[in-house]
Amino acid sequence: xxxxxxxxxxxxxxxxxxxxxxxxxxxxxxxxxxxxxxxxxxxxxxxxxxxxxxxxxxxxxxxxxxxxxxxxxxxxxxxxxxxxxxxxxxxxxxxxxxxxxxxxxxxxxxxxxxxxxxxxxxxxxxxxxxxxxxxxxxxxxxxxxxxxxxxxxxxxxxxxxxxxxxxxxxxxxxxxxxxxxxxxxxxxxxxxxxxxxxxxxxxxxxxxxxxxxxxxxxxxxxxxxxxxxx
Amino acid sequence: xxxxxxxxxxxxxxxxxxxxxxxxxxxxxxxxxxxxxxxxxxxxxxxxxxxxxxxxxxxxxxxxxxxxxxxxxxxxxxxxxxxxxxxxxxxxxxxxxxxxxxxxxxxxxxxxxxxxxxxxxxxxxxxxxxxxxxxxxxxxxxxxxxxxxxxxxxxxxxxxxxxxxxxxxxxxxxxxxxxxxxxxxxxxxxxxxxxxxxxxxxxxxxxxxxxxxxxxxxxxxxxxxxxxxxxxxxxxxxxxxxxxxxxxxxxxxxxxxxxxxxxxxxxxxxxxxxxxxxxxxxxxxxxxxxxxxxxxxxxxxxxxxxxxxxxxxxxxxxxxxxxxxxxxxxxxxxxxxxxxxxxxxxxxxxxxxxxxxxxxxxxxxxxxxxxxxxxxxxxxxxxxxxxxxxxxxxxxxxxxxxxxxxxxxxxxxxxxxxxxxxxxxxxxxxxxxxxxxxxxxxxxxxxxxxxxxxxxxxxxxxxxxxxxxxxxxxxxxxxxxxxxxxxxxxxxxxxxxxxxxxxxxxxxxxxxxxxxxxxxxxxxxxxxxxxxxxxx
Numbered sequence: 001x002x003x004x005x006x007x008x009x010x011x012x013x014x015x016x017x018x019x020x021x022x023x024x025x026x027x028x029x030x031x032x033x034x035x036x037x038x039x040x041x042x043x044x045x046x047x048x049x050x051x052x053x054x055x056x057x058x059x060x061x062x063x064x065x066x067x068x069x070x071x072x073x074x075x076x077x078x079x080x081x082x083x084x085x086x087x088x089x090x091x092x093x094x095x096x097x098x099x100x101x102x103x104x105x106x107x108x109x110x111x112x113x114x115x116x117x118x119x120x121x122x123x124x125x126x127x128x129x130x131x132x133x134x135x136x137x138x139x140x141x142x143x144x145x146x147x148x149x150x151x152x153x154x155x156x157x158x159x160x161x162x163x164x165x166x167x168x169x170x171x172x173x174x175x176x177x178x179x180x181x182x183x184x185x186x187x188x189x190x191x192x193x194x195x196x197x198x199x200x201x202x203x204x205x206x207x208x209x210x211x212x213x214x215x216x217x218x219x220x221x222x223x224x225x226x227x228x229x230x
Numbered sequence: 231x232x233x234x235x236x237x238x239x240x241x242x243x244x245x246x247x248x249x250x251x252x253x254x255x256x257x258x259x260x261x262x263x264x265x266x267x268x269x270x271x272x273x274x275x276x277x278x279x280x281x282x283x284x285x286x287x288x289x290x291x292x293x294x295x296x297x298x299x300x301x302x303x304x305x306x307x308x309x310x311x312x313x314x315x316x317x318x319x320x321x322x323x324x325x326x327x328x329x330x331x332x333x334x335x336x337x338x339x340x341x342x343x344x345x346x347x348x349x350x351x352x353x354x355x356x357x358x359x360x361x362x363x364x365x366x367x368x369x370x371x372x373x374x375x376x377x378x379x380x381x382x383x384x385x386x387x388x389x390x391x392x393x394x395x396x397x398x399x400x401x402x403x404x405x406x407x408x409x410x411x412x413x414x415x416x417x418x419x420x421x422x423x424x425x426x427x428x429x430x431x432x433x434x435x436x437x438x439x440x441x442x443x444x445x446x447x448x449x450x451x452x453x454x455x456x457x458x459x460x461x462x463x464x465x466x467x468x469x470x471x472x473x474x475x476x477x478x479x480x481x482x483x484x485x486x487x488x489x490x491x492x493x494x495x496x497x498x499x500x501x502x503x504x505x506x507x508x509x510x511x512x513x514x515x516x517x518x519x520x521x522x523x524x525x526x527x528x529x530x531x532x533x534x535x536x537x538x539x540x541x542x543x544x545x546x547x548x549x550x551x552x553x554x555x556x557x558x559x560x561x562x563x564x565x566x567x568x569x570x571x572x573x574x575x576x577x578x579x580x581x582x583x584x585x586x587x588x589x590x591x592x593x594x595x596x597x598x599x600x601x602x603x604x605x606x607x608x609x610x611x612x613x614x615x616x617x618x619x620x621x622x623x624x625x626x627x628x629x630x631x632x633x634x635x636x637x638x639x640x641x642x643x644x645x646x647x648x649x650x651x652x653x654x655x656x657x658x659x660x661x662x663x664x665x666x667x668x669x670x671x672x673x674x675x676x677x678x679x680x681x682x683x684x685x686x687x688x689x690x691x692x693x694x695x696x697x698x699x700x701x702x703x704x705x706x707x708x709x710x711x712x713x714x715x716x717x718x719x720x721x722x723x724x725x726x727x728x729x730x731x732x733x734x735x736x737x738x739x740x741x742x743x744x745x746x747x748x749x750x751x752x753x754x755x756x757x758x759x760x761x762x763x764x765x766x
Contacts, residue, residue, distance in 0.1 A: 022584060023584060023585070023587075023588060026582065026584050026585060027585070030578075030579055030582065030585060034575040034576070034578065034579060035575075037571070037575055038571045038572055038575050041542055041546075041568075041571055042568050042571065044546055045545065045546065045549065045564060045567065045568060046568075048546060048549035048550055049549060049554055049556070049564065052487070052549060052550065052551065052552045052553065052554045053554045053555075053556065054553070054554070054555065055552070055553040055554070056553060057553060058487065058488045058489045058551060058552045058553040059489070059551035059552075060489070060747065061492070061547070061550075061551055062489065062490050062491070062492050062493070062494070062547070062548075063492070063493060063494070063495070064493070064547070065495075068493055068496045068540070068543065071539070071540075071543050072496075072536060072539075072540065075535055075536045075539040075540075076536060078535055078539075079532050079533050079535045079536060082532055082535075082578065082582070083528065083529060083532050085582075086528055086532070086582040086583065086584060086585075087525060087528075089582075089584040090524060090525065090528070090582075090583050090584050093583075093584055093587070094524070094583075112365075152359070152365065153357075153359050153360040153365055154357055154359075154360065154453055154519075156518060156590070156591050158591065158592075158657075158659065160588065160656070160657030163587065163588040164587050164588065165518050165587055165588070165590060165591065166518055166520060166587075167518050167519045167520065169449075169450045169453055169454075169519065169520070169521075170359060170448070170449055170450065170453060171449045171450060172449060172450030174520045187657065187666075187668070189657070189659050189662075190659065191518075191590060191591030191592060191659045191660075192357070192591055193283075193352065193353050193357075193360070193660075193661040194360060195283070195352075195360055195365060195366070196279055196280060196283065197279060198283075198661060198662060198663070199279065199662035199663045199664045199665070202666065
């Protein structure tokens with residue numbers, strides 16, 4: 001997807017998309033509908049069974065074409081509605097994000113069984129997984145371009161806090177722009193089985209304020225502002 | 231013994247296939263218990279990482295290739311000829327060959343346990359390049375690949391035999407739109423086996439060649455290609471693992487509500503649209519790869535609401551106005567439908583790419599497909615067992631033990647899999663041999679592990695029920711539940727060529743119910759006629 005030219009010069013890049021927010025928005029429709037459908041049908045089935053238990057003579061109704069047809073129309077409307085919501089959300093996550101202009105980019109490389117986080121701009125490389133416990137450090141509320149790839153098999157770069165993952169495919173780079181909307185310390189992991197130490201491919205994410213992030217970056221990754229900040 | 235293993239009687243082949251599948255169900259269940267033991271505590275040490283990976287791989291592979299799929303074919307092979315009034319199957323030797331290929335496929339797959347490198351260890355879908363010779367060397371994994379290949383070929387042959395039987399051996403009067411509900415579900419399943427399983431044969435053969443130096447599935451495109459090929463088989467197969475059990479549950483509900491299945495035409499159409507959609511949804515397994523058009527697969531996958539919704543409409547239509555008897559088969563059938571709601575709803579959830587970006591590869595997905603396959607299909611399977619056991623053996627299963635079995639399985643299933651929905655949402659990836667101490671995770675995993683134990687006790691009660699019922703037989707008679715379809719017209723167990731007396735007229739998909747209804751009408755008319763006759 002080509003990048004759109006900036007309409008105006010801004011000092012700090014702006015985030016169009018809040019990953020966690022969009023997920024929560026979609027969640028707020030899907031969860032009640034899903035739970036509602038499960039509860040409703042369960043109730044109908046249980047009540048029907050209780051009412052018609054041990055009745056002597058069954059009725060012989062076994063078709064109701066018009067009712068069936070209207071029900072199908074309802075189902076189609078439901079599918080359409082859900083798809084509308086999904087497409088709206090997906091457009092934001094997958095397309096609109098490509099129009100952001102992240103100032104910060106991080107190369108994420110999965111390899112058996114570690115994650116490498118490389119900050120080209122600051123010449124910092126952190127390693128986490130079976131070999132180390134160095135964190136992924138990011139500023140809050142700022143779009144970040146993640147270039148995700150793998151050195152060997154398929155891994156999957158998953159940060160539950162922002163409700164997002166993307167596969168790290170061998171010898172291929174996927175670019176996604178992600179935004180962290182809350183400060184704090186979160187966990188991340190590999191979500192695609194990758195062999196013996198798959199479970200050890202975990203990492204910590206520190207989401208810092210802009211100034212704390214700059215302190216960390218200026219120190220070449222040696223400062224640990226999250227210790228004092230939280 | 232040898233006569234039984236080389237018999238061309240479809241019932242014999244199906245029983246052997248079913249019994250072997252049942253053995254694999256128990257074996258796969260043992261693997262599951264080992265998984266749940268390992269995960270009972272954070273940083274579990276019951277199994278090494280290597281052993282854990284082998285165990286979860288063989289759990290999934292055993293359950294899918296050697297239990298749920300072949301069992302649905304076994305049900306089809308046993309029941310379809312009886313339901314359509316056929317004396318035998320078409321091409322019985324093809325079915326027998328298929329059975330033996332599947333047997334050897336299973337044995338070859340399990341033979342990997344003898345290798346020092348361990349058996350298959352890359353999960354039941356063994357993504358390349360992880361499953362290539364570079365990353366998983368060793369003949370154990372080779373045996374896994376060949377075993378799956380051979381088992382798939384065998385299942386194609388069995389499916390061909392069932393499909394040909396339906397095409398050529400229906401009794402006079404048994405038009406396609408008078409075929410029983412179960413037969414329809416079986417027909418759609420075997421057609422999907424014939425359409426989709428060759429792809430599995432192809433992809434496993436390519437993987438074997440890849441492992442021995444050809445390097446086919448390399449880099450991004452190779453990885454995506456493997457997934458496309460695999461899931462083109464891998465999604466239709468989940469419907470093969472679902473439809474016949476849906477058919478079992480539907481037949482059990484109809485018999486126990488003393489009504490014919492409601493909305494037959496809509497049901498048949500829903501089966502057809504299900505199967506058409508099933509070959510167009512595979513990419514929803516690949517939303518996070520960046521290698522497929524997510525919107526298209528979200529579209530086809532979400533549309534599954536429509537045929538799935540129709541089944542529930544038909545279920546409710548059958549229940550309303552019925553004369554319902556709560557036998558064990560009915561309990562399992564209702565358990566199937568109610569619990570499958572959770573599997574279905576979580577499936578529509580994962581059909582939305584944005585929601586799936588979070589759910590993919592997590593315990594949410596594990597919970598989702600266990601709600602469809604275990605809480606769904608396996609409950610449907612037990613409904614079928616309690617329903618047709620009298621037909622197959624001539625003896626009834628004990629109702630009391632059956633109800634204990636049901637209650638244990640119901641509690642165990644939900645205790646095992648519901649916490650996993652929450653764990654997945656909370657960020658626990660699937661297929662990890664250990665999990666870190668994380669607030670709440672140990673409690674949820676413990677509930678899940680205890681649930682697995684309860685399931686094991688439930689299955690033990692079921693096996694005990696089989697033994698008790700066969701040892702001290704309660705004769706069932708030909709038709710213990712006022713059955714509606716032709717298998718209840720013959721003796722229990724059916725003779726070698728299925729029917730000894732002439733078939734009744736086949737007037738609908740429930741010919742025996744038609745007979746009873748007509749008899750009742752005649753009796754009513756005779757009663758009405760009598761007083762009038764007295765007046766004259």
